[in-house]
Amino acid sequence: MFNESMVKRGTERSVIRELFEYGNARKAELGEEAVCDFSIGNPSVPPPPEFAAALREVTERGEHGYSSAAGLPEVRAAVAEYFRTAFGIPMSASLVYMTCGAAASLVILFSAALREGDEVLVPAPYFPEYAVFLEQAGAKLVPVPTKDFRLDLSALRAAVTDRTRAVLINSPNNPTGVVYTAEELRGLARLLEEEDRKKADPILLISDEPYREIVYGAPSVCPMTVYPDTVVLYSFSKSLSLAGERIGYIAVSPACKDAATLFDAVCGAGRYHGYICAPVTFQRAAAACLGRSADVSVYRANRDLLMGALSDMGYSFAPAEGAFYLFMKALEEDDEAFSERAKSLGLLLVPSKSFGCRGYVRVSYCVPREVIERSLPLFRALMAAYRA
Amino acid sequence: MFNESMVKRGTERSVIRELFEYGNARKAELGEEAVCDFSIGNPSVPPPPEFAAALREVTERGEHGYSSAAGLPEVRAAVAEYFRTAFGIPMSASLVYMTCGAAASLVILFSAALREGDEVLVPAPYFPEYAVFLEQAGAKLVPVPTKDFRLDLSALRAAVTDRTRAVLINSPNNPTGVVYTAEELRGLARLLEEEDRKKADPILLISDEPYREIVYGAPSVCPMTVYPDTVVLYSFSKSLSLAGERIGYIAVSPACKDAATLFDAVCGAGRYHGYICAPVTFQRAAAACLGRSADVSVYRANRDLLMGALSDMGYSFAPAEGAFYLFMKALEEDDEAFSERAKSLGLLLVPSKSFGCRGYVRVSYCVPREVIERSLPLFRALMAAYRA
Numbered sequence: 181m182f183n184e185s186m187v188k189r190g191t192e193r194s195v196i197r198e199l200f201e202y203g204n205a206r207k208a209e210l211g212e213e214a215v216c217d218f219s220i221g222n223p224s225v226p227p228p229p230e231f232a233a234a235l236r237e238v239t240e241r242g243e244h245g246y247s248s249a250a251g252l253p254e255v256r257a258a259v260a261e262y263f264r265t266a267f268g269i270p271m272s273a274s275l276v277y278m279t280c281g282a283a284a285s286l287v288i289l290f291s292a293a294l295r296e297g298d299e300v301l302v303p304a305p306y307f308p309e310y311a312v313f314l315e316q317a318g319a320k321l322v323p324v325p326t327k328d329f330r331l332d333l334s335a336l337r338a339a340v341t342d343r344t345r346a347v348l349i350n351s352p353n354n355p356t357g358v359v360y361t362a363e364e365l366r367g368l369a370r371l372l373e374e375e376d377r378k379k380a381d382p383i384l385l386i387s388d389e390p391y392r393e394i395v396y397g398a399p400s401v402c403p404m405t406v407y408p409d410t411v412v413l414y415s416f417s418k419s420l421s422l423a424g425e426r427i428g429y430i431a432v433s434p435a436c437k438d439a440a441t442l443f444d445a446v447c448g449a450g451r452y453h454g455y456i457c458a459p460v461t462f463q464r465a466a467a468a469c470l471g472r473s474a475d476v477s478v479y480r481a482n483r484d485l486l487m488g489a490l491s492d493m494g495y496s497f498a499p500a501e502g503a504f505y506l507f508m509k510a511l512e513e514d515d516e517a518f519s520e521r522a523k524s525l526g527l528l529l530v531p532s533k534s535f536g537c538r539g540y541v542r543v544s545y546c547v548p549r550e551v552i553e554r555s556l557p558l559f560r561a562l563m564a565a566y567r568a
Numbered sequence: 569m570f571n572e573s574m575v576k577r578g579t580e581r582s583v584i585r586e587l588f589e590y591g592n593a594r595k596a597e598l599g600e601e602a603v604c605d606f607s608i609g610n611p612s613v614p615p616p617p618e619f620a621a622a623l624r625e626v627t628e629r630g631e632h633g634y635s636s637a638a639g640l641p642e643v644r645a646a647v648a649e650y651f652r653t654a655f656g657i658p659m660s661a662s663l664v665y666m667t668c669g670a671a672a673s674l675v676i677l678f679s680a681a682l683r684e685g686d687e688v689l690v691p692a693p694y695f696p697e698y699a700v701f702l703e704q705a706g707a708k709l710v711p712v713p714t715k716d717f718r719l720d721l722s723a724l725r726a727a728v729t730d731r732t733r734a735v736l737i738n739s740p741n742n743p744t745g746v747v748y749t750a751e752e753l754r755g756l757a758r759l760l761e762e763e764d765r766k767k768a769d770p771i772l773l774i775s776d777e778p779y780r781e782i783v784y785g786a787p788s789v790c791p792m793t794v795y796p797d798t799v800v801l802y803s804f805s806k807s808l809s810l811a812g813e814r815i816g817y818i819a820v821s822p823a824c825k826d827a828a829t830l831f832d833a834v835c836g837a838g839r840y841h842g843y844i845c846a847p848v849t850f851q852r853a854a855a856a857c858l859g860r861s862a863d864v865s866v867y868r869a870n871r872d873l874l875m876g877a878l879s880d881m882g883y884s885f886a887p888a889e890g891a892f893y894l895f896m897k898a899l900e901e902d903d904e905a906f907s908e909r910a911k912s913l914g915l916l917l918v919p920s921k922s923f924g925c926r927g928y929v930r931v932s933y934c935v936p937r938e939v940i941e942r943s944l945p946l947f948r949a950l951m952a953a954y955r956a
Contacts, residue, residue, distance in 0.1 A: 181769045181826060182833040183705075186680045190836030197637055197844070204636070222633045235627055242620060245610045246811045248592070249585055280668050280814065283842030292574045309839075316840050317571075381569045423634045424848030426668065426814075438569060445570040448578030451697075452704050454671030456585070459847050460812030 216555035223421035234468035249456035251278025267402035281426035282415035290317035292445035298345035305535035346384040352391035352502025355542035369407035390415040393473035395502040408435035427462040504546040604943035611809035622856035637844035639666025655790035669814035670803035678705035680833035686733035693923035734772040740779035740890025743930035747890040757795035778803040781861035783890035796823035815850040892934040
């Protein structure tokens, strides 16, 4: 009687959110200590101090009216200026569209840029909601294997077909924590340029980078600096610890072929999905903190504590270079069974099946340090259970 | 090369937003006094004082993390409690989905409840984005004539077909300002119940009510009290003057057939469009102000001043019982030409063509009083131009 596919999506929910809801329910029932919840990327470090000050100033002005559909002109100008100074990209405010967070950025851009049957290459593992968002745009997610979780250019080249319209990258990566190097991105750019010569229209490089500032080694490289036909999707959820406030943007590279037309399509898709005018208070407050981030050293300390202890226990991982995820090898091939076993001990770890690869779990370490400390005996018990 | 239909939607934009952007550009160029902008429903009265206090308290807590997909449990519970006390509806928190504003409420509910080819009856004139949002759900908007802008039950009955899945009402109405009476709604309910007897599944009554509290006579009736299969779509944009903050909700009547399944579909559609977790600060602050509204007496005074003066000049209108719109008869049949002529005088009035009827303009009087005062000589000049 209703839309069956929506009922299905609503009852399945996302595996991550399912675990998160389970954890909330257990905590409500049995107290905070009932579980060690490593399920969701909900930042635990408070926003940077500048943010609280900016938010206070903005809310005291009491301006809550509509902005233009694409966002407040001064906010779009500030984002463009940030691209100029931070990355040397001659960004124009007219190519910046403020969105209601990362999911909105993805949905709008996919609807704008892709057509029925277009193929999008996505290095696996990947954020599972990509599949939902690409499906709504009528496009096909083509998972491409990675090599030790890094870009595998031969695999990417082999996956290109006549229908390939875009490559979607996510660095720092969710779920692996890998950060692509400048060298890796230049290699990808060369590959795309070669393929572009065989095509009427260039392949679009879509860079989903909500974790841009959360890196522990060399800073992230802006892909716009290596390849012209690039669109950056950004969210302030992770950098400013604002996951619940839904604020981000789409920035189309000025070097993109038909950039203005793509931006028109972005405006059309925003309208189509009911997404015009991102929340204005957070547009203003976020624009005052461009390039700032929560105290990443806390995440680094969490990572070091967790990774050190788990290594000692015999666990292994993908290179944890950024974001706040450890991608840990499960102790059996069936990652769902492994996750269930961990859950029975009170450890909430997301099985890798939903990320498009098998045999791993994602451990979100954006949690209070005491949760990590409390979890260590449980991880030890989990290891012991498999060794028994 | 991109999605053509999105490019088209992006370049056409909405007529209302087009006028709003034009007004902003003129003001930026020539100063505030360059135009009298009656184009958009951007509340001019500040939020009620309780709101500023609630927002201060919420922001000081500094909690910006994700909520559950459907919203914060305490906020959903507060909305359910409000339905119980204000309308006597035994609402459950499990049937309340917090959304990122009215547009999100519409998009999500349409995707959830409607299937390809379903017909939705909409009394005309109506909010033009309904057409865009129904189209994305694959459904067909069937405009139904009204009688002096009130529900015309014979016309509605004549429009029912085998494919009729829902009736979409909007009271207080945008663009007319009409508020449906309890008697009118009971008549509609009787009609639907008669038609339901001929169908396997009941027709859904979708009530889009962002203007619920902005009424100048008898208060609005909750349609859930007269018809079981009802879904209420709400936004705090107008009542709390938060148009730019994007916060609202979907409430499925507990009396709705298969209410829980419809709610699952709502969750699925929220996910599909990337809409999970409405902005949490505004979830919390709005929940603290349920049933409150900005000072409606200011809008009433605006209406009285404008309507009185325009009547004296010889203009006529739909009954201005609620919301903050005067639906004014154009001085020629071609409302677009009339709007252009008004624009040349600096008066921004939205032509009725985009609302699905001809020969009128919408005058949004949620503006500072001085704009109305400044506009009166221009309205007089407009009338004189037609009488000349």
